[in-house]
Amino acid sequence: MTIREVASFAAGEWVAPGQGARDIASAVTGEVIASAGNSALDAQAMLDHARGTGGPALRKLTFHDRARMLKALAQYLDRHKQVLYDLSFDTGATQADHLIDIDGGIGTLFVFASKGRREMPDGHVYLDGEVEQLSRGGTFLGQHVCTPLQGVGVHINAYNFPVWGMLEKLAPTILAGVPAIVKPATSTCYVTEACVRLMLEADILPAGAVQLVAGGLGDMLDRLTCQDVVSFTGSAETALKLRSAPHILENSVRFVAEQDSLNASVLGPDVDPDSPEFDLFVKEVCREMTAKAGQKCTAIRRIIAPEDRVEAVIEAVSARLGKTTIGDPRKETTRMGALVSASQKRDVLDKVAVLEREAERVHGDPEDFTVDGADAGKGAFLPPMLFHCADPDRARRIHDTEAFGPVSTVMGYRDLDHAMALANRGEGSLVTSVITHDGDVARQAVLGAGAYHGRIYLNDRTSMKESTGHGSPLPHMVHGGPGRAGGGEELGGVRGVTHYMQRTAVQGSPDHLAAIAGQWVPGAAEVTGPAHPFTRRFGELSIGETLHTEAREVTLADIEHFAEFTGDTFYAHMDAKAAERNPFFPGRVAHGYLLISFAAGLFVEPAEGPVLANTGLDNLRFMKPVEPGDSVKVRLTVKKKTPRTEDYGEVRWHVTMTNQDDERVAEYDLLTMNAY
Template identity: 45%
Template sequence: MNTELLLNHVAGQWVAGQGAGSTLADPVTGAALVRVSSAGLDLAQAFQFAREQGGSALRALSYGQRAELLKAIGEVLKAQREAYYAIATANSGTTTADSGVDIDGALYTLGQYARWGTALGDARALRDGAAVALAKDGAFQTQHVQVPSRGVALFINAFNFPAWGLWEKAAPALLSGVPVIVKPATATAWLTQRMVADVVNAGILPAGALSVICGSSAGLLDQLQPFDVVSFTGSAETAAVIRSHPRVVSQSVRVNIEADSLNAAVLLPGADAESEALFVKEVAREMTVKSGQKCTAIRRALVPAERFEAVAQALVAQLGKTTVGNPRNESVRMGALVNREQFEGVLAGLEQLGRHAELLLDGRAAPLVDADPSVAACLGPTLLGNRTPEATDANTAVHHLEVFGPAATLLACRDTAHQLALVRRGEGSLACSLYHHDAAALGAAALELADCHGRVHVISPAVAKLHSGHGNVMPQSLHGGPGRAGGGEELGGLRALGFYHRRAAVQAAPDVLAALGPLAELSL
């Protein structure tokens, strides 16, 4: 076997996993790229080294100093940007534009946390609210503080964002003073491993502050201790395994989950032509960006029944312009799914959804550019639909089955109340977008849906050229969602630091509280 075996970085050393490992392949050509293996690693030593060496060194720095580390990481990564794009094309099958969503999104997020961290200055702990008197004349008070957790941040990431998925978690963790061990999804581990290698080899971070384990996740959860934290992105089934792991349960390990999500886009009744056009544009974009392999992608598109035919025709026309195939060809606008296994899974999911909805656009019929359909994991955008509110009501599968690819279902609805009730049948999602020209209608719907979403993205003609996009996760806003979406929270500006800190109340005389040292004000 001639493919290179990617090394793991643990306990401050580069270590090869044992055995042949798993081979990563080009999802368009099927060519073998590199191999990964985590077999034989001393995981106990890896976690201990990260806690004791990496954690101690990071906590010795102030927030401002750690922000400088993030800035330096960003500079190193920017210098290797073209290499990352090449890896993404080969390993993820993404076009240049789609690779940018991942890679440039990661760089932007790192830059934001570097700037926010600089504002926290030379403090090493956070003030959580003002001191409160517990006795007469304020002679005895309580001050809530947040201090960095003295454990490891274990990241178990998904395949669709090997760059952003690492740095949107690692930036707030490292800024908080918590060392990181990342286990990227095997299928696309190459980009994550390369980024970690570039940062480690640049000597920016203390030894043990950043580790990467490529291959199987077996044994990782067995290493967890009470002050560690786990952040997982992936399926609800795997999330349940993590939450119920004996170490997580017995040690009360803090866990953040981002899981399945049946995100919705809603064209409210009575919307003007411009709002309807914005709806069509956004649904089509979310179906095709990264071949629909985004946890925030639109899966359910809800429209008034009287507008179903017009919207369906507009969507089919828009999606029909999407060229699919080898991302190396400049004419291609949508590349591949991550591998043939995912390709087959999407086809199986579409077959299930198709039992409850009409096929409006068949992605299997899309001609492929510079790609062999018997090898490439390429599929054109697929649109399903329920033309009547009655058919929509009968379609239970669309609210429970997420097809993780370039697919969505258009649903005819009776009125606003019907739309909002249908959205809630998704049982918690990462994102929902609303479309209309009337501020009052949009505001009322947004608050009605806020409790079952991590983010409500409201699009009116006033922000037609300004909004960040339904599926784009911005570091300034919360990312996560209740219920089916995992019940987790990430980003949201400096709110993200809370996951990596421990809150405590210090009860003392005012002079003792003043002696706690500089406490940064956590301005949200």
């Protein structure tokens, strides 16, 4: 059998295993299949390559440029993922597990690519929040902005997700404009290496954007600066050792930790054994115990049920687990494969011995189980094991000991407050789920447990068909948790991108902020275009280009006609005495939407042109009532331009309507799609 040499990709070169290399065994057969590691890697050269070559190349690109790269990368990996499937079977993962790891990682790239194009500017500065007016006259303003760190993201990943674990960190890092050095766990690094080779083969990312360490990092962490970020996934013990290193502390190196945790699932007090929520609860528990052989940082470790339903839960979960086929993950009939290694199997059994001091094993015997198509003695196989703790209040180890495998413990609760207290005994988790059809139970659960858990997953008969599952971190939502879970967070859409950026408070004039942000700010200079802005294509329009309209008088007849035509006969528009009793109005006033319609009539160019569609209004505010006899005029300004497709882009116009005394009566952003 050929032993695969897993190389590192350092400073633009592939470096084969060398001094200090370690053998890697198949989780299924126990045979050595690969070798990885080279203690002679030049850590400083890798950091210099990232900071001096990868970082500058990425920062020259806009957020949209980098988002397009992520999409192209995802498409390429999606076309070539079979090679990753084939390798991943030796990690003990089934084809269903591959969908979580490999397809899940590719999907994460797609999500960040989409969010980058839709939620971030086609520029180099990301705005965090609205403009703050720091002076009475509006000539001195403030704006929080985010710019890319000028260092490198060092990603230390766990063994259980060799592809998703890399891509879920890599996507926001690259989108932020920061290069990455990826260090996967050695036991499954051969899959990560294959994925990195595919990415480099695609020739999409600039040189220095991604490097790979197969094996140990050496002294790399001792060479980091305040511009670098360490993103760690793994055990609490290792995280503590790394994050408390003097160099990390002295230099305030950002350290994001996502650690294993004692996640829980709570069966709501409203759920009876014959309800759809009960069946859902059992399915969720069993899926989380058996997917990836329970080697998921989000897996359910504690099953919390009403005391009078504990027996029913044990019976139902045991029956379902009893149907789980354990075996060679390559076989289509296999539902649960092996743990990642023999050492991991030993660790799980050691932790099981600890749990047995406080809980009784009610299902699964590690000494007597069947493995289909493989040798249980040579592979890292274990059966799903279910425990019951009769006294969870007095117990301690079931709340602080995680057997990182197909192991979970059932315990009973008296009332919902007791259930939340038990969930919180884990001292911080990535996720707790609550299966309930009662909105009040859901609310109490969030209030009672939210502070201890990074995510609370609620599910019932309404959402069960479309829900993604207790153990599925989604790129749109924050993944992380307090306390034992690490105290950090990943993913979360654009929030995850800003972990690799510096938030800076910028203060200055409207013109300063407009120049920095790449979008017009009220008070900044206006530009007069050569023609009506609606006659000019997307690429021809300039930020700050402004149209000032003529004035139009608003008459009582206008108000009454609008009321009759639309059916909006609200008293403030139709009844003078009633309107006068209203503290907001001097008498009968114009409809707000009448004013918006008049605004469009004042600034729209009716002839066919490059404006393809009005797609909406944002931030609409009515500031001063308009009475019959008042006149209104409009200032229309190009605020922001965002490319959308090859054929058109989105133009955000700032619209201000004023009266005859130049007082603002309405203000909003208008969105149009304009042809190139």
